[in-house]
Amino acid sequence: MIIYIREKSGKTTAVKAAPSDTVRDLKIKIMQKGISLKFWDLMYFDEQLYSTKKLSDYGIKHKDTLYLKEALRGLGSSGFLLSIAQPSGDVMKMVVNKSDCVIDIKQEVEREGGPGVASQLLKVGDVEMQNEKTLMDYGIAGDAVIWLEDANESKRKSKEERKRKRVRNEKLKKRLIAVVFVIIFIIILIWAYLEGKIQINP
Known part of the structure; x- marks a missing residue:
């Protein structure tokens, strides 16, 4: 559903939400729209919305409008x-x-x-x-x-680090394959010698 958020200036912003969303979920979506809620309470008519409750708890429906009201910040605030x-x-x-x-x-x-x-x-x-x-x-x-x-x-560095790690892994893989081939070759030579297929002249 769509919820409209009206700021004190009169500007209205549409936000997608679900009835099962908590007020905290909705606040995050509002802030992702670039609207700061730092000094504002979210209101539905004259009722302040609390973060832990769901939108359905307040009966908020599709195309309803919520309002921002300046929060009271008295002395002794926990800032x-x-x-x-x-x-x-x-x-x-x-x-x-x-x-x-x-x-x-x-x-x-x-x-x-x-x-x-x-x-x-x-x-x-x-x-x-x-x-x-x-x-x-x-x-x-x-x-x-x-x-x-x-x-x-940070993303660029992470990408470069993954690339370096991939290159290191590829090099290690090639070295391991080379070592395996050498070992197999030595085993074949030993087998051939023991079977008399080849002779080593003194």
Whole structure:
């Protein structure tokens, strides 16, 4: 089914969804359309939608419209500082919450002048961070540092590494075949000698 998302500016965006989708699933699809939900609540009429519930729980149907309402963020918010180390060596800092999705962080990076969302690869340690997961899913709930890499560059390096590995495997395969042929040849010579087929003159 199609759900319409209306922003405060009046702009409406169509998003494909299923009644069995959770609100969190829908939020991810909305953010993939380039709409940030970082400071917004998702509303159906006057009811705020909660991430763990399904769209069917709210009676949301095909061609219904949902609205974005500015979230209340009072003093004592659980925000903390996230540092994003870039390939250039620069560090981008932003205030985030543990419930923020990775794709939301990527959108913020893009707004701050970083690469586009599709070109970003965020890592915590050696683990690639997935768009639909939250910072809390990676154990990030306080001041932390994550790493930003160029996704296209990473794909290129990965492709080159696979190519090098394939070439190494091909070379190893050829060497093994050569060794097998030598062994077979030696076995044949020994057999022929023992059978008197050939003689070795002293």
